[in-house]
Amino acid sequence: MxxxxxxxxxxxxxxxxxxxxxxxxxxxxxxxxxxxxxxxxxxxxxxxxxxxxxxxxxxxxxxxxxxxxxxxxxxxxxxxxxxxxxxxxxxxxxxxxxxxxxxxxxxxxxxxxxxxxxxxxxxxxxxxxxxxxxxxxxxxxxxxxxxxxxxxxxxIDKKHFNNFKPHKRPFFYPGSMSPKLARCMVNLTEIKEDDTVLDPFCGTGGILIEAGILGAKLIGSDLDYKMVQGTKSNLEYCGFKNYKIFREDAKKIHLETRVNAIVTDPPYGISASTGGEDSTNLYSAALKNMDGLLKEKGKICMATPHYMDIKGLIKDTNFEIIEQHHIRMHKSLTRVISLLTKKNLSQKNLI
Missing domain, CATH: 3.30.2130.30 (VC0802-like)
Structure with missing residues (x-):
């Protein structure tokens, strides 16, 4: 059919x-x-x-x-x-x-x-x-x-994507991702119900909300304590109870068990949101750490600004890009959505 x-x-x-x-x-x-x-x-x-x-x-x-x-x-x-x-x-x-x-x-x-x-x-x-x-x-x-x-x-009922726009949730911060794009990014990782999704730059929790609606187990962290509390508030507002949200540097996250997918929209070079660290160094170090957090067949879906060299960021990591999508936000910013997988997985598939 x-x-x-x-x-x-x-x-x-x-x-x-x-x-x-x-x-x-x-x-x-x-x-x-x-x-x-x-x-x-x-x-x-x-x-x-x-x-x-x-x-x-x-x-x-x-x-x-x-x-x-x-x-x-x-x-x-x-x-x-x-x-x-x-x-x-x-x-x-x-x-x-x-x-x-x-x-x-x-x-x-x-x-x-x-x-x-x-x-x-x-x-x-x-x-x-x-x-x-x-x-x-x-x-x-x-x-x-x-x-x-x-x-x-x-x-497809679009009411959710309208009713859960960032400014309509209890905790709002400018620049938050739309529910529609967040849902799409989660879907690109091919998660199944009861899989675990991590967002190491959880911000206001928008990505985790969409992962939760799809039946995923939720883990999130952020360096900013205000964002951690805001994410918890938004998850509670959406009816989620079973989640783990904590304050941590994305370069230093340690988990007891590996996750099925990592979906994230890191801060774009705003000093206050990166802890004063250069965003390129932050992303690169965070990606290296993600290797130990992600299961072998897991995927990362990550948003970056067009002026950041994602290929350079993963140069010294165990990841490779399998697809990319460019979204023009306004004349000075294009969002690049990159889907990553582990290199050794691709090599194993060739054997």
Whole structure:
């Protein structure tokens, strides 16, 4: 079967990378079939359809997951709709909604929705349209001349990403990462439920909040006592009780057991937030220390400013970069999201 991901177009590479990481984390084999503007089509085995809702609930840069019924074109749509086994799809009420991916392509979506609904009604005896809370949501996706007829599996609820914006939490500090990006960074490490995630520069706790929502065990530290207390306050506000947050220099953290992932957004050269230490030296020393904190198959997802040489930072460490994503924040700052793994893991995979 083919799953259609309607993805955010606010970034070129993160949506696909996040989808790939989550599918691997959920142990769902997949093949990418096609990619259009704002659309990814992925092939998975039929037996994995039941896991797609769980996949959707993890994602941050995706809007909807839909099951592809047919791929056609504008002129053949009405004919092809009549060939679908609607009796096997619609068992109660339903709704048809059309979405234009190319906003410059102007046409009356309401008219099309009514036409397709009429075809379905003529096939499924006793079918009813429910505009508010339908049992079956039929999504039409228009990509220029191509039309994807799909059945929606899950719509990603964006309320969380709005309600948990940094300034809406009890403890706020300027420059805090958005919940959407924090969730994506956690997902890129491919963590599973009950895995342990460490943020050695936890700040206001935004990354740990997103890891906790995904079911991870949480460990965080910060050099600034105010940040430590703020993170605890924010985690409590979000309902988390089982966490370890402590004050420590990121270069000197010691843990009794290694963690599955390290996800962090270190301070960008502000003297007060780095303890007066040069940020390049701090990052480099912290990364060396992380080698002893991370499990062999674990990953690090780290945000750095564009002017910092991440390749130079890991030169004397046991890590290598496996992917990077650049996010332009404003004209003077681009955030670089780097995913790291241990070199010896890659070498072992080649043996």
């Amino acid at each position: 083919e799953i259609v991901f309607i993805i955010s177009q606010e970034h070129q590479t993160l949506p696909r990378a996040e989808i790939e990481a989550v599918l691997r984390a959920e142990e769902i084999p997949f093949n990418f079939k096609k990619q259009y503007e704002g659309i990814l089509i992925v092939e998975v085995a039929n037996e994995h359809e039941k896991y797609m809702e769980r996949v959707g609930k993890r994602l941050s840069y995706t809007h909807e997951l839909c099951k592809l019924l047919i791929e056609t074109d504008k002129t053949s749509l009405n004919t092809d709709v009549g060939k679908v086994d609607w009796n096997g799809i619609i068992t109660n009420d339903y709704v048809v909604r059309a979405r234009r991916m190319d906003k410059t392509d102007k046409f009356d979506t309401s008219k099309i929705e009514i036409e397709i609904g009429g075809t379905i009604n003529s096939i499924v005896e006793g079918s009813k349209v429910n505009l508010k809370d339908p049992d079956c949501f039929i999504r039409l996706i228009y990509l220029d001349e191509i039309v994807l007829l799909t059945q929606r599996i899950v719509k």
